[in-house]
Amino acid sequence: xxxxxxxxxxxxxxxxxxxxxxxxxxxxxxxxxxxxxxxxxxxxxxxxxxxxxxxxxxxxxxxxxxxxxxxxxxxxxxxxxxxxxxxxxxxxxxxxxxxxxxxxxxxxxxxxxxxxxxxxxxxxxxxxxxxxxxxxxxxxxxxxxxxxxxxxxxxxxxxxxxxxxxxxxxxxxxxxxxxxxxxxxxxxxxxxxxxxxxxxxxxxxxxxxxxxxxxxxxxxxxxxxxxxxxxxxxxxxxxxxxxxxxxxxxxxxxxxxxxxxxxxxxxxxxxxxxxxxxxxxxxxxxxxxxxxxxxxxxxxxxxxxxxxxxxxxxxxxxxxxxxxxxx
Amino acid sequence: xxxxxxxxxxxxxxxxxxxxxxxxxxxxxxxxxxxxxxxxxxxxxxxxxxxxxxxxxxxxxxxxxxxxxxxxxxxxxxxxxxxxxxxxxxxxxxxxxxxxxxxxxxxxxxxxxxxxxxxxxxxxxxxxxxxxxxxxxxxxxxxxxxxxxxxxxxxxxxxxxxxxxxxxxxxxxxxxxxxxxxxxxxxxxxxxxxxxxxxxxxxxxxxxxxxxxxxxxxxxxxxxxxxxxxxxxxxxxxxxxxxxxxxxxxxxxxxxxxxxxxxxxxxxxxxxxxxxxxxxxxxxxxxxxxxxxxxxxxxxxxxxxxxxxxxxxxxxxxxxxxxxxxxxxxxxxxxxxxxxxxxxxxxxxxxxxxxxxxxxxxxxxxxxxxxxxxxxxxxxxxxxxxxxxxxxxxxxxxxxxxxxxxxxxxxxxxxxxxxxxxxxxxxxxxxxxxxxxxxxxxxxxxxxxxxxxxxxxxxxxxxxxxxxxxxxxxxxxxxxxxxxxxxxxxxxxxxxxxxxxxxxxxxxxxxxxxxxxxxxxxxxxxxxxxxxxxxxxxxxxxxxxxxxxxxxxxxxxxxxxxxxxxxxxxxxxxxxxxxxxxxxxxxxxxxxxxxxxxxxxxxxxxxxxxxxxxxxxxxxxxxxxxxxxxxx
Numbered sequence: 001x002x003x004x005x006x007x008x009x010x011x012x013x014x015x016x017x018x019x020x021x022x023x024x025x026x027x028x029x030x031x032x033x034x035x036x037x038x039x040x041x042x043x044x045x046x047x048x049x050x051x052x053x054x055x056x057x058x059x060x061x062x063x064x065x066x067x068x069x070x071x072x073x074x075x076x077x078x079x080x081x082x083x084x085x086x087x088x089x090x091x092x093x094x095x096x097x098x099x100x101x102x103x104x105x106x107x108x109x110x111x112x113x114x115x116x117x118x119x120x121x122x123x124x125x126x127x128x129x130x131x132x133x134x135x136x137x138x139x140x141x142x143x144x145x146x147x148x149x150x151x152x153x154x155x156x157x158x159x160x161x162x163x164x165x166x167x168x169x170x171x172x173x174x175x176x177x178x179x180x181x182x183x184x185x186x187x188x189x190x191x192x193x194x195x196x197x198x199x200x201x202x203x204x205x206x207x208x209x210x211x212x213x214x215x216x217x218x219x220x221x222x223x224x225x226x227x228x229x230x231x232x233x234x235x236x237x238x239x240x241x242x243x244x245x246x247x248x249x250x251x252x253x254x255x256x257x258x259x260x261x262x263x264x265x266x267x268x269x270x271x272x273x274x275x276x277x278x279x280x281x282x283x284x285x286x287x288x289x290x291x292x293x294x295x296x297x298x299x300x301x302x303x304x305x306x307x308x309x310x311x312x313x314x315x316x317x318x319x320x321x322x323x324x325x326x327x
Numbered sequence: 328x329x330x331x332x333x334x335x336x337x338x339x340x341x342x343x344x345x346x347x348x349x350x351x352x353x354x355x356x357x358x359x360x361x362x363x364x365x366x367x368x369x370x371x372x373x374x375x376x377x378x379x380x381x382x383x384x385x386x387x388x389x390x391x392x393x394x395x396x397x398x399x400x401x402x403x404x405x406x407x408x409x410x411x412x413x414x415x416x417x418x419x420x421x422x423x424x425x426x427x428x429x430x431x432x433x434x435x436x437x438x439x440x441x442x443x444x445x446x447x448x449x450x451x452x453x454x455x456x457x458x459x460x461x462x463x464x465x466x467x468x469x470x471x472x473x474x475x476x477x478x479x480x481x482x483x484x485x486x487x488x489x490x491x492x493x494x495x496x497x498x499x500x501x502x503x504x505x506x507x508x509x510x511x512x513x514x515x516x517x518x519x520x521x522x523x524x525x526x527x528x529x530x531x532x533x534x535x536x537x538x539x540x541x542x543x544x545x546x547x548x549x550x551x552x553x554x555x556x557x558x559x560x561x562x563x564x565x566x567x568x569x570x571x572x573x574x575x576x577x578x579x580x581x582x583x584x585x586x587x588x589x590x591x592x593x594x595x596x597x598x599x600x601x602x603x604x605x606x607x608x609x610x611x612x613x614x615x616x617x618x619x620x621x622x623x624x625x626x627x628x629x630x631x632x633x634x635x636x637x638x639x640x641x642x643x644x645x646x647x648x649x650x651x652x653x654x655x656x657x658x659x660x661x662x663x664x665x666x667x668x669x670x671x672x673x674x675x676x677x678x679x680x681x682x683x684x685x686x687x688x689x690x691x692x693x694x695x696x697x698x699x700x701x702x703x704x705x706x707x708x709x710x711x712x713x714x715x716x717x718x719x720x721x722x723x724x725x726x727x728x729x730x731x732x733x734x735x736x737x738x739x740x741x742x743x744x745x746x747x748x749x750x751x752x753x754x755x756x757x758x759x760x761x762x763x764x765x766x767x768x769x770x771x772x773x774x775x776x777x778x779x780x781x782x783x784x785x786x787x788x789x790x791x792x793x794x795x796x797x798x799x800x801x802x803x804x805x806x807x808x809x810x811x812x813x814x815x816x817x818x819x820x821x822x823x824x825x826x827x828x829x830x831x832x833x834x835x836x837x838x839x840x841x842x843x844x845x846x847x848x849x850x851x852x853x854x855x856x857x858x859x860x861x862x863x864x865x866x867x868x869x870x871x872x873x874x875x876x877x878x879x880x881x882x883x884x885x886x887x888x889x890x891x892x893x894x895x896x897x898x899x900x901x902x903x904x905x906x907x908x909x910x911x912x913x914x915x916x917x918x919x920x921x922x923x924x925x926x927x928x929x930x931x932x933x934x935x936x937x938x939x940x941x942x943x944x945x946x947x948x949x950x951x952x953x954x955x956x957x958x959x
Contacts, residue, residue, distance in 0.1 A: 035810035037827075042813050043420055045829045045873035046854070048866045049503045052827045057498045061418075061563065089412060090590050091572050097590055104592075159633050171633040174623050177587070177595065272625040274591035282410065282591065 007308065014304040018297060022079060025296045026072055026289070034287045062088050062289075071289075079293055087291040089283065094294045097279060104173075105275035108193045109264055115194070116201035117252065123202075124209025125241055128217050129232075139206060146203025151196050155270040158192045172272040193271045197264060208251045212244040219243075246314050253306040394609060397935075399598070400953045403617040403641045406631045407624050410591050414574065415566050416540035417489060420500040427588075428540060430596050430620045430949065431574055431581040433604065435462070435536045437946040440939060442859060444531055445946055447604065448477065448580065457526035457896055462536070464517040467603045471578035472570060474543035479513035484544040486511045488551050496554045497547075497562040504535050525894045528901070532859040543576050579603045582615035582949040594622040610937040616952035635659075635929060638957045642934070645927045647710040647783060653929055662928040664944050665721070667856045669714050672697070672791060672919035673849040677878035679841035681773060685878075688751035690916045691733060695744035697794045699734040703922045706787045710927055714920035716913035717868065722858035724902055729910025734919070741797045748798060763799035772801045776816050776844075778851030779806030787921075788850050795848075802848075812851060815843045817876035832871040838878040849877075853924070861905045862893025868912060879917035931957040 037055050044054035059065045063074075078085050084094035127136045163171035173189050180186065216222060222239045230239075265277035276295065283291035411424040416432070419425050433447035444452060448468055454460045468477035489497050490505040509522040523530055531537070547565060554561035570576050574585040580603065583596035598618050604611050623639075625631045628646065635643040645653060645661070653659050674684040674693070683689045699713035715732045718725045732738045749758060755766040763771045773795065777788035785806060792802040807815070818825040820843040834840055854874075857863040866872050868879065869886040885908060892904035913920075933953040938946065 033810075033814060035808070038810045038813040038818065038825075041818070041827055042829070042874075043500075044503075046866055047501075047503045048506075048863075048873060051829065051873065054500075055827050057495060057500075061498050061566070086567065089410065091414065091567060092590070100590060156629050159630065164633050164636055167637060171637050171639060172623075172625055172630050174593070174625075174634070174639060177593075269626045270630055272592075272623065272627070272630055274589060274624070278591055278626075286412075 003312070007312075010304075010308045010311070014301065014308070017304060018300045019076075021300050022076065022293055022297060023072075025293060026075060029287060029289055029292060030068060030071075032287070036286065075289060075293055078290075079297055084294045085290045087283070087288050089286050089288045089291065094290050097291060098276065098294060098298065101274055101276045101279045104273050105264055105268070105277060107190055108197055108267065108273065108275070111190070112194045112197035112201060115198045116205050119198075120202040120205025121209045121241070121248065124206040124211075125213050125236055127206070127210045128213040129236060129240070131214070131217070139210075143203040143206045143210075146199045147207070149199070151200060151266045152270060154199065155192070155196050155267060158196065159270075162192065174272060193267045193273060196267050205248075205251070209244070209248060212247050213240050216240045216243055242317070245317050249310050249313055249317075253303070253310050396954075397613070397616065397952050399613065399616050399618060400956045401617070402619045402621055402956070402958055403615075403953075404621045404623060404639065404958060405642055406634065406640050407594075407622050408626055408628070408631070410624055411594070414588075415571050416542065417497050417499045418566065419540075426622065427594050428574075429581075430583040430615075431577040431585055432540050433581050433949075434538055434540060436531075438532065438537065438859075438943045439946060440943055442532060442943065445943075449536070452531065454530075457528045457530065458523055460521045460523070460530060461514070462519045462521065464519060465603060466517050468580060469578040469601070469603070470543040470545070470580070471574075471576045471584075472546070474545040474576055474578070476516070477543070477578075477580065478516040479519040480516070481541060481544045482519055483511050483513045484547065485541040489541075489547065496551070496559075497565060501534070501539070504533070504539070507533075508535060526896045527862075527894065528896060528898055529860045529862070542571070546570050546576055583620045586619075591624055593624060596620045610947060610950040614950045616950075635931075638931065638959075641931055641953075641957065643929045645929045647707045647925075647927060650708060650710065650927055658932050660930045660932060660934060662930065662940075662944065663710060664926045664928065665712065665719065665923060666926055667719060667858050667923070668853040669717060669719075669856050669923055670711075670850075670853045670921045672921055673852065673877045674916075674918060675847050675849070675877060676838055676880070676917075677841050677876075678839050679845045680878070681771075681847045683752055683756070684847065685838065686751055687915055688747055690919070692744045692747035692751070693795060693798070694733045694916055694919045695738060695747065696741050696798050697734050697791055697919065697921070698739045699921055700739070702787050702790060706790060707783060707922065707924060710925040711922040712925075714922050716909040716920055717854070717864060718856050718861065718905075718909045719858055719923050722856075722861075724858065724861050724905035725909060726902075726906035729906045730913040731910070732913070733916070734921075745798055758799060761799050770799070770801045772803050773847040774845055775802045775804045775848040775850070776812060776846045777804065777806055777849065778809040778812050780808065784851050791848075791850060809851060812849065816846045816849060818842060819876075828873070830871065830873055830875040832873070834871075837870050837875060838880060840878065842876070856923075860893075861908075862889060864908075865889045865893075868908075868917060877918060879915075881911070881915060881917070883911055885911065933957045 037058065040054045040058045041051035044051045056065070063071065066074075082095075086092060087094050087097055090097055123139050123142075127139045130136050158169075159171050162169045169192055170189050173193065175186055175189050217240060219239070222235060225235050225239050264275060265281050267273065268275045268278040269281075276298070279291070280295035282288075283295055405426070407423060407426065409423055411427045412421055413419045413424045414427060416428055419428065435449045436447050436452075437445040439445040446465075448465060449462045450465050452460060452462045464477065464479055464482075466476075469475070470477055470481075486505060486508060489499055490502055491508070492499075495502060507524045507527070509524050511522075512520040514520050521536075527533070542565075546568075550561045550565040550568075553564070558564075565571060577585065579599060579601040582599055582602050582604070584599045586595040586597045588594050596619070598615055598620075602614065605614055606612055623634070625634060631640070631643060632645070632649060632652075634640050650661065653661055674690050675681070676685045703709070703711040703713050712719070713735050715730050715735075716725070720727075745758070748756075748763065752763075756771065757764060759768065765771055775788070775792055775795075777784065779785055788804060788806065792804045795802050813829075814825050817829050819828050819831055819840050820826060823843050825843050830837060831840060854867060855863075865886060867874050868881065868889070869875070870880045871886075888904060888908050892901050892908065895901045895904060931953070933955045935952050935954060937950045937952075938944070
């Protein structure tokens with residue numbers, strides 16, 4: 001089977017998978033009561049108006065007075081033709097909202113992912129090759145601390161200590177509009193959020209890297225390499241890290257998507273970063289169907305593409321893996 | 328650059344107690360736990376209702392710095408807990424959204440320290456018979472874009488084709504404000520004559536014009552024409568237009584001009600160089616006194632407080648349980664402002680509530696077992712005042728002689744409450760030792776639902792449950808989100824399905840109705856008591872009123888009394904009638920009126936206020952200035 005055929009099949013599967021996920025999301029949204037409806041009715045009642053009329057007007061402005069089938073077809077067609085319509089909450093086009101917010105998420109997610117991967121893998125491999133030493137215990141302690149400490153708590157503590165008490169760093173993400181994007185001043189606003197995101201991610205990468213590479217520390221080929229006088233650095237990289245890479249990449253994809261859409265949300269709320277996680281969460285809370293569907297589609301596509309990339313990388317990193325075996 | 332030492336002696340007053348601050352838009356009335364904007368501006372849209380006097384003002388703002396040194400500072404920064412839900416003035420009914428429009432549009436007029444008319448777009452008004460009101464518009468008001476001068480024609484068009492349009496083609500959310508307006512006539516470009524259905528000496532305090540924003544006729548007219556030609560989507564198209572969403576029409580009608588909006592991040596407006604009110608008097612000489620007005624969205628309360636402490640915000644709303652961190656600090660000024668919002672403990676007198684709650688004496692007995700001063704002073708740290716009826720004590724319509732207190736001083740008496748219960752409960756109930764039991768000998772269990780998510784509401788819910796335990800009653804508490812409480816417990820339900828209404832005005836017996844889930848007591852709802860124009864309370868205390876989810880059936884004809892009071896032409900007569908109504912409510916206790924919660928605002932020390940403490944705190948906020956820039 002050619003790689004083109006393989007990728008084609010995977011992309012077709014991606015379309016089907018995203019269709020199912022979007023349909024389920026739409027189903028959940030329509031089945032869930034909209035909290036705003038009761039509030040609208042309540043306000044009308046207090047002002048002596050008819051609450052039913054108020055609900056009707058509210059639903060009319062959101063196009064929810066149409067038959068459900070019509071709404072479903074409209075939403076799905078618009079999603080797959082990339083005409084994502086307007087967000088009910090922001091009265092602006094969904095594409096604009098997403099293209100605006102992903103930048104903020106990227107500002108914290110990309111650096112923290114890179115740091116987490118580099119530091120996490122490095123410390124993990126070091127731990128595995130120095131098992132049961134003091135440095136291994138220290139790294140393990142740090143990993144458990146990073147995994148255990150709640151992000152919201154750590155964020156608030158950092159704000160209190162470095163923002164309020166020491167006043168070294170800004171307490172929230174609120175750079176002046178005149179501030180240059182690529183400037184040291186701007187970086188100061190990102191230090192605490194990146195640190196919080198990294199703490200959790202680095203710990204997870206480290207534990208996986210340690211566990212995975214431990215398999216190879218005492219492998220026959222490692223012993224042979226040592227016997228031949230190969231340097232420890234080369235052994236670590238070529239003989240231990242490389243065979244462990246396919247599995248670590250699997251974790252990486254899940255971690256990356258997880259950071260963007262779950263961990264980053266907490267950090268975005270606490271530090272006031274207007275990123276994709278925050279927008280997505282608020283869209284769900286406000287039952288903003290076009291924005292919910294679009295912000296669902298984005299991570300679904302990201303995850304599917306990342307998985308595809310991961311599968312292709314498998315074959316590069318480990319030639320024993322073939323496309324046929326994956327079918 | 329001016330410095331702090333420019334302030335006059337006495338400049339370091341840090342606490343200012345106000346009464347009945349102008350609250351936000353009507354939406355606030357619904358939820359005492361919910362909509363904290365985090366915005367420290369007392370009066371954003373002016374749609375609220377309050378009243379009072381200065382008797383309890385314990386401290387005064389006397390830190391008037393030298394005006395001659397007044398300079399324009401770079402930025403006023405306010406926080407917001409969430410993004411605006413709407414930018415279309417016709418569809419806004421929440422404080423978060425109206426806070427975005429407030430710096431761009433002044434509105435027709437405000438109410439000053441004495442609840443008197445304070446002119447913005449409308450310079451003044453007159454009436455001879457309280458039924459025909461003539462308002463005078465300034466002649467220097469300009470819309471933005473190509474929409475020309477704001478004239479009375481804009482107002483006539485708004486009232487006739489938007490506010491009173493039967494189809495409500497624009498989805499205007501405050502149409503009911505205009506129900507009593509019979510006609511509006513443009514006498515000339517600046518003179519507007521308004522005729523109302525019945526004489527109302529308090530009409531100028533009603534939210535009809537006060538706090539109303541309109542769109543220019545030249546902007547709306549083509550869409551209205553489209554609508555008349557059969558385009559049912561014309562209202563949506565108007566809403567989505569750049570003119571509305573980019574706020575291009577605001578012209579010189581407010582102190583600031585819209586600059587940018589970064590979703591979930593910030594809203595920025597810049598100083599309006601053509602502001603119509605500049606130079607009105609010394610306070611407004613060069614107003615506004617900031618180059619930029621910024622609203623920062625910070626969802627997390629702790630982040631907002633930290634940002635304020637480090638000088639990142641000019642003002643903030645402070646929760647009662649956090650105020651102690653700021654009191655006595657030289658860096659901040661704290662302003663406490665009473666609100667007209669009454670927090671109630673509702674008794675379910677409907678079919679799915681405890682039937683004994685239909686007895687006035689039983690309701691009183693439960694009220695006697697709850698110490699309102701504990702709630703106000705211990706839980707709300709003194710930033711709330713016990714309520715006795717559906718009107719705050721400072722109201723002109725509250726009369727001590729008529730009101731019968733309960734749950735304070737001697738009227739908080741658990742032993743007497745138990746006796747009252749024993750005397751008035753039906754024969755099915757009795758005390759077995761300290762336990763109230765039913766006919767089967769089982770302890771009486773009351774289902775208590777409250778809204779969760781706000782620590783002060785949850786703390787007071789725990790106290791209430793505990794206090795009722797003192798009567799030998801087992802209270803089954805259940806915290807739920809506010810919207811769930813409304814939908815599942817307050818709305819009328821048929822076959823377990825909520826019907827979208829809270830009472831059925833056509834129902835022969837409102838007590839035969841029920842909600843989707845059973846409950847006996849409910850906590851977490853606050854009502855606006857309308858102390859400026861109490862005629863609006865008809866929505867709450869008649870058997871057929873829209874909010875009567877508790878199934879109250881008054882023995883007296885409260886509806887007629889309220890109507891009589893609202894249309895009485897003599898102010899003294901109005902006061903007498905409403906005092907009697909509030910007296911009846913204090914004895915009837917359709918719900919337990921627990922307390923009036925205060926708003927607490929914090930400001931950076933540099934802020935200089937141009938108004939004295941008053942119930943209308945904030946009506947001149949855009950003439951406030953700063954002696955220095957605290958944000959650097």
